[in-house]
Amino acid sequence: xxxxxxxxxxxxxxxxxxxxxxxxxxxxxxxxxxxxxxxxxxxxxxxxxxxxxxxxxxxxxxxxxxxxxxxxxxxxxxxxxxxxxxxxxxxxxxxxxxxxxxxxxxxxxxxxxxxxxxxxxxxxxxxxxxxxxxxxxxxxxxxxxxxxxxxxxxxxxxxxxxxxxxxxxxxxxxxxxxxxxxxxxxxxxxxxxxxxxxxxxxxxxxxxxxxxxxxxxxxxxxxxxxxxxxxxxxxxxxxxxxxxxxxxxxxxxxxxxxxxxxxxxxxxxxxxxxxxxxxxxxxxxxxxxxxxxxxxxxxxxxxxxxxxxxxxxxxxxxxxxxxxxxxxxxxxxxxxxxxxxxxxxxxxxxxxxxxxxxxxxxxxxxxxxxxxxxxxxxxxxxxxxxxxxxxxxxxxxxxxxxxxxx
Amino acid sequence: xxxxxxxxxxxxxxxxxxxxxxxxxxxxxxxxxxxxxxxxxxxxxxxxxxxxxxxxxxxxxxxxxxxxxxxxxxxxxxxxxxxxxxxxxxxxxxxxxxxxxxxxxxxxxxxxxxxxxxxxxxxxxxxxxxxxxxxxxxxxxxxxxxxxxxxxxxxxxxxxxxxxxxxxxxxxxxxxxxxxxxxxxxxxxxxxxxxxxxxxxxxxxxxxxxxxxxxxxxxxxxxxxxxxxxxxxxxxxxxxxxxxxxxxxxxxxxxxxxxxxxxxxxxxxxxxxxxxxxxxxxxxxxxxxxxxxxxxxxxxxxxxxxxxxxxxxxxxxxxxxxxxxxxxxxxxxxxxxxxxxxxxxxxxxxxxxxxxxxxxxxxxxxxxxxxxxxxxxxxxxxxxxxxxxxxxxxxxxxxxxxxxxx
Numbered sequence: 001x002x003x004x005x006x007x008x009x010x011x012x013x014x015x016x017x018x019x020x021x022x023x024x025x026x027x028x029x030x031x032x033x034x035x036x037x038x039x040x041x042x043x044x045x046x047x048x049x050x051x052x053x054x055x056x057x058x059x060x061x062x063x064x065x066x067x068x069x070x071x072x073x074x075x076x077x078x079x080x081x082x083x084x085x086x087x088x089x090x091x092x093x094x095x096x097x098x099x100x101x102x103x104x105x106x107x108x109x110x111x112x113x114x115x116x117x118x119x120x121x122x123x124x125x126x127x128x129x130x131x132x133x134x135x136x137x138x139x140x141x142x143x144x145x146x147x148x149x150x151x152x153x154x155x156x157x158x159x160x161x162x163x164x165x166x167x168x169x170x171x172x173x174x175x176x177x178x179x180x181x182x183x184x185x186x187x188x189x190x191x192x193x194x195x196x197x198x199x200x201x202x203x204x205x206x207x208x209x210x211x212x213x214x215x216x217x218x219x220x221x222x223x224x225x226x227x228x229x230x231x232x233x234x235x236x237x238x239x240x241x242x243x244x245x246x247x248x249x250x251x252x253x254x255x256x257x258x259x260x261x262x263x264x265x266x267x268x269x270x271x272x273x274x275x276x277x278x279x280x281x282x283x284x285x286x287x288x289x290x291x292x293x294x295x296x297x298x299x300x301x302x303x304x305x306x307x308x309x310x311x312x313x314x315x316x317x318x319x320x321x322x323x324x325x326x327x328x329x330x331x332x333x334x335x336x337x338x339x340x341x342x343x344x345x346x347x348x349x350x351x352x353x354x355x356x357x358x359x360x361x362x363x364x365x366x367x368x369x370x371x372x373x374x375x376x377x378x379x380x381x382x383x384x385x386x387x388x389x390x391x392x393x394x395x396x397x398x399x400x401x402x403x404x405x406x
Numbered sequence: 407x408x409x410x411x412x413x414x415x416x417x418x419x420x421x422x423x424x425x426x427x428x429x430x431x432x433x434x435x436x437x438x439x440x441x442x443x444x445x446x447x448x449x450x451x452x453x454x455x456x457x458x459x460x461x462x463x464x465x466x467x468x469x470x471x472x473x474x475x476x477x478x479x480x481x482x483x484x485x486x487x488x489x490x491x492x493x494x495x496x497x498x499x500x501x502x503x504x505x506x507x508x509x510x511x512x513x514x515x516x517x518x519x520x521x522x523x524x525x526x527x528x529x530x531x532x533x534x535x536x537x538x539x540x541x542x543x544x545x546x547x548x549x550x551x552x553x554x555x556x557x558x559x560x561x562x563x564x565x566x567x568x569x570x571x572x573x574x575x576x577x578x579x580x581x582x583x584x585x586x587x588x589x590x591x592x593x594x595x596x597x598x599x600x601x602x603x604x605x606x607x608x609x610x611x612x613x614x615x616x617x618x619x620x621x622x623x624x625x626x627x628x629x630x631x632x633x634x635x636x637x638x639x640x641x642x643x644x645x646x647x648x649x650x651x652x653x654x655x656x657x658x659x660x661x662x663x664x665x666x667x668x669x670x671x672x673x674x675x676x677x678x679x680x681x682x683x684x685x686x687x688x689x690x691x692x693x694x695x696x697x698x699x700x701x702x703x704x705x706x707x708x709x710x711x712x713x714x715x716x717x718x719x720x721x722x723x724x725x726x727x728x729x730x731x732x733x734x735x736x737x738x739x740x741x742x743x744x745x746x747x748x749x750x751x752x753x754x755x756x757x758x759x760x761x762x763x764x765x766x767x768x769x770x771x772x773x774x775x776x777x778x779x780x781x782x783x784x785x786x787x788x789x790x791x792x793x794x795x796x797x798x799x800x801x802x803x804x805x806x807x808x809x810x811x812x
Contacts (some may be wrong), residue, residue, distance in 0.1 A: 068502070
């Protein structure tokens with residue numbers, strides 16, 4: 001007998017029929033004796049409906065009251081799903097974030113989970129109930145309702161799984177698992193049976209937006225085995241877990257990419273301690289997210305400094321850098337908006353030399369010019385002209401043999 | 407400086423514009439330094455929308471989950487009203503029933519309030535906030551969400567007013583006060599400035615469906631001055647309070663009436679102890695509500711026994727009484743469905759002789775035949791043929807001078 005936490009997103013519970021479908025899936029999962037806790041989001045469209053109501057009153061509603069408002073979305077779903085489970089002949093009990101004492105800090109709209117009181121859930125499970133919990137929400141020490149921010153239901157599910165020491169946390173989505181790359185770019189992309197938390201983090205932040213990054217971090221921290229599956233199709237999905245021996249055989253797990261990148265270079269910057277923060281400070285103050293940051297060795301006491309931002313932020317970033325350039329007495333600022341980033345991700349590259357060489361040679365063989373390179377322990381990213389995105393992804397997918405089972 | 411509890415029903419908060427209108431009214435009420443607690447219902451239509459969702463899953467949803475579902479209705483309103491008050495430049499904080507620890511029993515859907523923790527509200531008031539509380543809802547000792555039943559927001563408001571020892575509890579509705587009778591029947595009907603709790607109870611249960619009866623009982627028990635006002639028009643409404651000297655001058659406060667009555671008479675019942683419960687037991691077991699019950703003196707060891715029920719229940723009641731009649735060896739069962747009840751209500755009749763005589767003579771002068779009579783300490787009710795309803799009400803309204811200010 002295992003204890004399983006399942007999480008269903010807004011699309012999976014987007015209508016009464018779909019809620020009934022989820023009820024059937026949940027009940028089926030208990031047939032082998034497993035205990036089930038189900039975490040749900042608001043029905044798709046509901047959160048936006050509520051925010052629209054608030055915006056008819058004011059553009060920026062106070063965060064405390066906005067949380068009171070939008071948290072009703074999940075509360076509606078837990079009641080309806082509990083009813084559907086009971087209608088299908090099984091015992092069920094619903095809980096709001098407040099009721100299971102999902103304690104968070106008081107950062108309304110982006111609260112972080114601090115603690116969960118698992119006692120009620122455990123008692124109800126032992127009495128033969130399926131437990132249905134509202135995702136995305138909690139309460140601070142004063143009892144104020146908080147929300148974790150959009151997509152926070154994944155994090156709720158993982159936190160509950162950690163608190164209950166669940167055997168697995170299953171995230172049901174509209175995809176059937178994590179792929180070696182986006183199948184719309186490389187039709188030979190293959191679904192992975194397993195991937196490590198670290199790889200998933202790199203894949204997620206690089207554009208495979210299946211899971212909330214925070215939920216993967218959380219799962220990794222508390223070692224909660226996390227599985228991504230489809231709400232609508234059968235299948236075992238992809239298990240996200242700690243590195244194990246079997247995984248070592250796969251050098252590269254997947255190819256991630258980011259469209260809509262742009263780069264800015266400030267050249268001839270007098271090289272001195274603190275120059276990087278002087279350059280990037282004004283950018284982060286403007287709430288522009290910086291992706292890659294590259295600084296090469298200095299020549300003649302000056303250095304070149306390059307970073308990438310989303311293409312939407314390019315104009316504003318360029319304006320800021322032109323001002324900064326004058327202040328730090330740099331030579332000039334240049335930039336371009338026609339670039340994309342392609343990354344190979346895999347824990348295997350830690351113990352394998354030559355991965356970078358294989359990557360660069362494969363791209364060169366196709367005549368793809370590399371503009372920027374950046375690496376981390378389990379990832380190598382290159383920036384290339386946007387026209388090479390599809391060719392680059394397919395070339396690397398093939399070069400690392402990802403279409404074959406590892 | 408006074409502490410006022412205001413309650414706005416679903417129609418008063420039925421749209422964003424109306425919520426903004428309520429916000430303006432609430433803020434205006436604080437301008438003389440008064441502290442304000444506002445209790446609100448779900449936006450009109452919202453509770454029905456939620457119940458319809460539940461009924462798509464099952465006809466009789468489990469009461470616990472139904473409460474989780476419908477309680478979101480008021481939660482949406484408190485968030486939106488708090489936003490509207492803040493947008494208009496005043497401090498506001500919203501609270502659900504759970505958050506102010508509105509402790510109830512566990513009778514889901516018709517819970518009774520046991521206790522309220524007023525500490526948070528008092529602290530927030532003293533910090534210059536307007537407090538917005540979700541009506542209609544609470545939580546039992548285990549933290550399960552409960553609801554008080556339809557119209558329970560009135561009771562919530564009175565309970566909060568009692569717990570806070572508020573100076574007044576103001577119930578905003580779509581009428582501008584309590585009238586001497588229904589103005590649709592007697593255009594000369596006059597709005598009362600004051601009425602006692604007891605009179606209001608008799609008026610409410612007799613068809614002037616302005617306030618929930620439970621809220622009036624509650625207000626009377628804890629001596630919370632209750633005021634009925636219009637959400638949409640200016641005016642002081644009607645104050646419902648304890649009897650005072652000024653009131654003694656008004657003998658009769660109002661004329662109430664019930665359409666759609668029907669009567670059943672069982673004649674020649676062998677008179678013996680317990681006969682009344684033998685006759686009415688099967689009726690109450692069938693969940694039929696009995697209104698008037700009249701038993702006259704016995705003759706020859708047998709008695710006649712008459713009671714009235716809503717016309718919708720007449721056929722079922724007749725069938726039951728025919729069976730009962732055989733069992734108790736009564737002579738016969740008769741009945742009619744063409745009757746109405748008219749009542750005069752007033753605490754003044756306690757100390758005035760001749761009220762009944764005035765009533766009966768006024769009706770007789772108009773040729774209205776009285777079929778049944780029943781009295782309580784502050785009420786005299788007569789049953790007449792339905793064709794006399796309007797004439798009877800107008801005759802009594804005039805006979806007791808209700809069109810003139812008392």
